Amino acid sequence: MSAAPTSTSKPAVLAVMKLPPFYIEKLQQSFELLDRLHQTDPQAFAQAAPRIRAVTGGGESLVDRALLAQLPALEMVSIMGVGYDKVDVAAALERRIPVTHTPDVLNDEVADTAIGLMLSVAKKLPQADRYVRDGRWETQGAMPLSRKMSGARLGIVGLGRIGQAIAKRAEAFGMSIAYTSRNRKDVKHAYFPSAAELAAQVDFLVVITPGGAATRHMINAEVLRALGPQGYLVNVARGSVVDEAALIDALQKGVIAGAALDVFENEPRVPQALRELDNVVLAPHIGSATVQTRHAMAALAFDNLAAHFAGQPLLTPVPECR
Numbered sequence: 001m002s003a004a005p006t007s008t009s010k011p012a013v014l015a016v017m018k019l020p021p022f023y024i025e026k027l028q029q030s031f032e033l034l035d036r037l038h039q040t041d042p043q044a045f046a047q048a049a050p051r052i053r054a055v056t057g058g059g060e061s062l063v064d065r066a067l068l069a070q071l072p073a074l075e076m077v078s079i080m081g082v083g084y085d086k087v088d089v090a091a092a093l094e095r096r097i098p099v100t101h102t103p104d105v106l107n108d109e110v111a112d113t114a115i116g117l118m119l120s121v122a123k124k125l126p127q128a129d130r131y132v133r134d135g136r137w138e139t140q141g142a143m144p145l146s147r148k149m150s151g152a153r154l155g156i157v158g159l160g161r162i163g164q165a166i167a168k169r170a171e172a173f174g175m176s177i178a179y180t181s182r183n184r185k186d187v188k189h190a191y192f193p194s195a196a197e198l199a200a201q202v203d204f205l206v207v208i209t210p211g212g213a214a215t216r217h218m219i220n221a222e223v224l225r226a227l228g229p230q231g232y233l234v235n236v237a238r239g240s241v242v243d244e245a246a247l248i249d250a251l252q253k254g255v256i257a258g259a260a261l262d263v264f265e266n267e268p269r270v271p272q273a274l275r276e277l278d279n280v281v282l283a284p285h286i287g288s289a290t291v292q293t294r295h296a297m298a299a300l301a302f303d304n305l306a307a308h309f310a311g312q313p314l315l316t317p318v319p320e321c322r
């Protein structure tokens with residue numbers, strides 16, 4: 001038996017983002033947790049790096065080739081999030097390092113957020129709140145009329161796990177549903193081969209694809225023109241999927257009616273031009289951000305780590321690692 005103290009006999013795990021306290025507590029019970037050491041203390045990180053056996057972080061965490069190269073003992077990357085577009089999976093696979101994520105446990109939450117944003121931008125709910133608080137109800141009377149969402153035409157860009165949860169909810173609002181994705185699905189909804197063709201046929205265009213190079217600026221000036229002056233864009237995917245400069249231009253010129261955005265190209269920085277527009281609803285990347293769902297995501301991220309170190313099959317490896 002080794003006489004090494006408990007803290008060093010536990011596998012070392014590097015956290016690459018600020019994790020929620022309930023995930024940290026769970027990790028600390030089984031692992032030696034090094035909390036963002038690569039950012040806070042490069043010298044201590046250089047010392048610890050040779051014994052780091054796993055990395056954990058969130059859907060926005062950067063795990064690039066340069067970081068991987070500094071971790072010679074790395075065995076796995078566990079992402080607490082379904083998106084993993086900032087993880088260099090190809091570089092990890094070169095060393096047979098698997099990457100896991102947390103699909104499905106957040107479908108309901110992100111779909112709820114998408115519906116909430118759609119209702120907010122159509123019915124101008126944040127603007128209505130400001131109208132009352134600013135005293136304008138008393139001085140200016142009733143607010144201008146908003147747009148009905150029930151019964152409208154919805155287009156979903158990316159009919160995957162979350163996209164299908166959005167479709168299910170939209171059906172309860174009596175919306176007609178159409179979609180685009182890489183492959184046509186065995187569903188009753190109308191399929192369009194491109195985002196532009198879909199946008200031309202709908203009132204609300206909800207974007208819920210992965211981020212990364214393949215979807216970068218998929219929603220561009222042409223798609224926004226197709227959506228038209230009565231159309232609304234809702235982005236709950238990744239900021240990179242929408243050409244933000246083209247979107248600002250379209251919103252300023254009335255090319256589209258409005259937008260509700262949970263994600264941005266350069267988070268947490270949001271362009272001043274967007275903040276100044278009254279036909280947008282802005283949210284700070286809260287798609288999955290409830291206590292209940294973040295607990296479920298943390299539990300799955302932890303269970304993937306635990307499975308690896310127990311020599312068990314990983315629960316939810318990303319598609320490239322299956």
Ligand code: NAP
Pocket residue numbers: 082083084103104106110157158159160161162163180181182183184208209210211214215236237238262263285286287288
């Ligand atoms: P998923 O099940 O893999 O679905 C992704 C969908 O996007 C699929 O329909 C896929 O088409 C489509 N797609 C992928 N690449 C495409 C491309 N190049 N062109 C057109 N369509 C493409 O993923 P999910 O679990 O629903 O999650 C989707 C994304 O939502 C995540 O990757 C993440 O970026 C984002 N997200 C955001 C939040 C938030 O807080 N705002 C929270 C969670 C997730 P095929 O099925 O034909 O391959």
